[in-house]
Amino acid sequence: MLGLFAALWCRPLPRSGPGEGGGSAARFIGVAGEMTCAVARGSGRGPGRPVGSEWAMATVAELLTVPRLAGAVEPLIPVALDRRVESVAVLEDLHALGTSPPDSLVIVAETASREAVGYRLDVLLRQASARDVAALALVREPLPRLHRTAAELAQRGNLALLRITPGIGLADTVIAIQQELTGGVGRLLDRARACLALIDEAERLRLGPPALVERVAEALGAEVRLGPPPAGRGWLSAPVLVDGEPGPWISTPGDGTDADTVRRLLLHRLASAAERLESARQRAADVPVQTRAELLTELLIREPHASRDLVHRARQLGIPIDGWHAVVRLELENLAELRPGDEMGAFNLAQLAIRVAMESARGTGGTWNRAGTGSTILLVRSWQAEAGSELQAEVARAAELVIGRVRARIPRLSIRCGVGGIHVGSTGLRTSALEARAAIAAALTAGRRNVAVRFDSAGLRRVLLQWYALDDARDSVARLLEPLDRLGERRSREAIRTLRAYLDAHLSLSRAAEMLGLHRNTVAYRIQRIFELLEVDPDDPEQCLMLQLACRAREL
Amino acid sequence: MTLGEPDLEALARGCAIFGGGGGGDPTLGYVMAREAIRRGGPVPVVDLDELPDDGLVLPVAMVGAPTVIEEKIPNGSEGGRIQAVYERHFGRPVVAFAVAELGGIEGMLPVAWAAHAGLPLADCDLMGRAFPEIHMCTPNLHGLPIGPVVVTDERGNVATFTSIDAAWAERLVRPTCAAMGSCASLAIYPMTAAQARAAAVRGSVTRAIRVGRLLEAGAGDPVAVLEAEVGAVRLIEGKVADVERWTTQGFARGNAVIEGFGHDAGRLLRLEFQNENLVALLDGEPVASVPDVITVLDHHGAGAVVSERLRYGQRVTVIAFPCHPAWRTAPGLRLVGPRAWGYDLDYTPVERIHAARA
């Protein structure tokens, strides 16, 4: 390892481009065999930097942005990152720090870094501060926590403390840093190469143009803007075309040297990448709507216990499945009549209705998704936070609007519409869908068309009475509640009262307890027993709905 | 002098100072000593010069886990049993017990055994402070054999070891101690009074008692007392800001950070310990190290704080004072200098460091 270093530092360093003053120099310290420290010093102006700064040095922060170091070097604490670095050196023996020059970045080789822990790190930091070293880099795996005393010493000495991942070539690292310090076209080319790699990756990752520009600016170590071309001299710009129309420009400062050629090439490559990314983004925006509708439909069709993965996918697609939902169900009754014998025509009519319905619904504000197939449209309105039942009226109004708009586009279309209640989660989604369907059934008996009918218990009471009047219905209720009736009249009544409160409270134990004036634990215990006795699955909304009806029927 | 019940408290307090962060909680030893004195009478403390040249002096100690010692308190007959073995072996009477390790519980136990046996306590010890391993004793530096080492437990088991050197004795004793339940009593470096005069640290017991008496609660500035009595220097006065602890190979290691206040505001002291305090670094610079004694004093009158009782928020003053000169020799440093503990530091006597900084 030592021999390699000796060879490296014997060669003169790359010369800087024309128009730049100064040269670079290398020095040995010590003799071969005892050499513990090698130094590279950079000087002279380098291109690619904003006018007015010092060329020959870089700050610690700037060094961290060197492409070859990206991901391999990180600061251990946010201290002294603006400290200027003049030279870089490698330390093989912890005791040899005494020869390090001021304002240097001292890289502690891996073996020595392993010893630089605990109190030894403290001693090293103190000695480094005394020598006015700018930064100390340790080659080691990430630390869980930096000791208080070490952090304090680094802070006091205005000494940056860095970590280099083990395994990367130390020689390459030193060269990269040294190049940064010297400046020159070489540095810019290096960075430009990294930018091109970034652009390729960005297209693969489908980044948006602003994100891409930001990353390129970071990798280049210079300002890159996306927007109207800046006024003032010295700026290089390239246009981004969107659908053949001129859009924003990508610009970066130039300095009038050969390096500007490199910059211009980079800008044009960047601009065409931005164009491609933008059109890809626009296309992609359309797809999710389709995918979401399909997913919601499937969720509503499938058995509850088989839907877990769908719920997960729903979350990934950005559907707020865990929030509160109300379902508006629209059944298009007479499509076949409007397009007799023309299945294709009927289908297209349905598609038109769906599009208009969605647009109208979205126009009323809020989060809407759609589901359903064929001539049944389900519009799902969702809320993130708990939505009070008064919002159901709002949903009904939206539904009315939708009906109006669809019928305006497709006259003589007959629509049955039911609006479900507001419920939470994927189970709630199903419940609301069921309620919407039930509302339609109720509407049918009343012969109501082309209006939005809300599911509410008052409206259903009549239906309940009619239904319960039937012998079959009475038998069903009796059979369902028989296990509770076996407990005896008083206890059965208590149980049914408890069960009704629980179901009415949307399965909330605390609210049921409040309603009943009981302790929450008591309610939990009772409900558990009741469901055991009844052999009913509390997660199945249809069964629960049936239970709710049965409980009410008992009280009729 | 004669050591009676009233002197025990002072002895305990002094032992805690010399313990340098280790030595364990002296309370148990104190109660044992008190019980023994109540049964057997006060214990005369005699200078080695007053003992017959070839009289046998027996330094005694306990080994094992402090947690176990707190549960399984000794029987009280251990000292007598050990004494009988040595008298048989050497064909001579034991004329005095002695302290092996001056710190915490180890400084008090020999008092108990001396009282039980009706023998005096020699005014000396084998370390001048506390160290965790039995071969870290001054007679080792004089080439005296550590053995025979006699180990006994509360049941009456006795194991006698004759080892080729002190390090081997340590290696043999530990497993036996573990078999006995991680708690045993033993004697090491049996010597004649003549040998002890040259090889032991003299005057330890009376010194500890004197220091303990001077440090009686509420009696002036403890640091000033220690400066005068043992040449202590103040390293820092501050608040414990962080404590880290972990166990390796059965030893509790760790470090603490003390944030200075008052005159020491803005300074940070890093204290490294392995039961005993080993190295103190002030703002990254070593200001005291083993074998010198580093002790943490509680501001609120509780005396010395052992390392396992360090806790965030405690107000403390950290002091350091010179060890016995025997430890500063080359062989001494090889045994107990910083490098022996794995610290890559050269030993500098604490008084020299502070003269240079002043």
Add this chain to the structure above:
Amino acid sequence: MPRALDLRLGIDVGGTNTDAVVLDRQDRVLATSKVSTTPDVTSGIASAIAGAVGREAVPAHRITHVMLGTTHATNAILEQRDLQRVAVVRIGGPATHAIPPLATWPDHLRRAVSAGEVIVQGGLEFDGRELAPFAPDQLARFLESLEPPVDAVAVTGVFAPVSDRHEREAEEVVHRVLGEVPVSLSAEIGSVGLLERENATVLNAVLTRVARRFAEALERSLAASGIDAVTYFTQNDGTLMALDYVLSHPVLTIGSGPANSMRGAAHLTGLDDAVVADIGGTSTDVGALSNGFPRQSAIPVEVCGVRTNFRMPDILSIPLGGGTRIHPTPDGLRLGPDSVGYRLRREACAFGGGTPTLTDAAVFVGRADLGVHPNGTWPRGVPWERAMERADEMLAEAIDRVKMSGHPVPLVMVGGGSIIAPDRIPGVSEIVRPPHFEVANAIGAAIAQVSGQVERVYHLGTRSREAALEEVCRMAADEAVRAGADPQSVQIVDVEELTIAYLTGPALRIRARAAGALGSL
């Protein structure tokens, strides 16, 4: 017939005052009352109850649970009232003879409570092996030799926290020889540390009659007030034990006052992690709350001259209070430690008394508004501002000592002397002064959870650390349920692991605490 939780009555019997509060299910304070503690304790309780219960909003029949915190046990020991005669049994021979049982006790106390002491062969090593076989005959002979009356027996085995099997065997022998006397087993009382645990166990046995009589008196008071409720007592860590648990573990009620006050203060503010400062007339008590529970003291706590390893709150007491006197000295000033105490309203300058106190300093610097201003009757030459600064420093330092780390924490301030405290303190993120702070103790009792704490030493030979942890946590949860917690609400609140140094095999000392809401038994 167990009743669902309705109104809770919390009672705290302190050295000076007896407080009572009534809380509803939503933890709202419905009534409070404060009376002076009476010498017989129970009449004070009855008065306090009368002051809080019986009004319109607080009918006696709606009180379903009563929680009581009391210093009765401590006082009984201090005054040597009603103490039982206890046979002290230690299972540890041939070890431990160097310090016999009760060797560290004050003579008068030991004579008053000990019917005899013995060290019996037996006990364990740290890994659960036998130190020596237990000798039941030796124990039987000792018990037979004792002069009656022997009211209770305390049994302490070496390393009983690892396994209590010898202690249980000893219990059987006691029952065989002496019949049904109460037996206190050390494994249920304390943790590793023989002398301290033994002391605590003996104290426990000593207090069994006190506990029974007190419980009976309490039941009578409650019945007389028309209250039919489940009764709990608070422990020194601020949690509850059901009545039957108290009768067998009375010693755990010692020191519950400070714990109750801290938890009550915190509950009123809704903070789980905070420092609590109770600034009184003469002193300020500062403690730290972590996870809703007071931080326990790391050093052994002495009860009436007897060293124990109780789980008591770590309270730092400094001589700083509303009545602390300011003494000007040639080179500055001295604060206290003396105080005018309850004579504040007669002696302080603000009340025309002429003795400079911190309350006066607070008035002088404009911190407290008592409706008076410094005037001619106030002594000259008193460095009021410096005194206030010094007091602030003392308070800040005490808070810093009690904190667990360097992060700023909220401070809950209670106590009549809190007018002397500043509005901002370094290291404190916010200062909260809750309402009803004067009955914080009783509130702490009323809102307490039921807990169980278990400490075990594990030799990690055949068992992994995870398995050991799981077992201790499970045992702690079971303890909590045994003490009366609702099994469904029990959670592990705290787990502490300590590796044991100097052992050649790995050994772990694990302490776990579980707590849960009141169950309806």
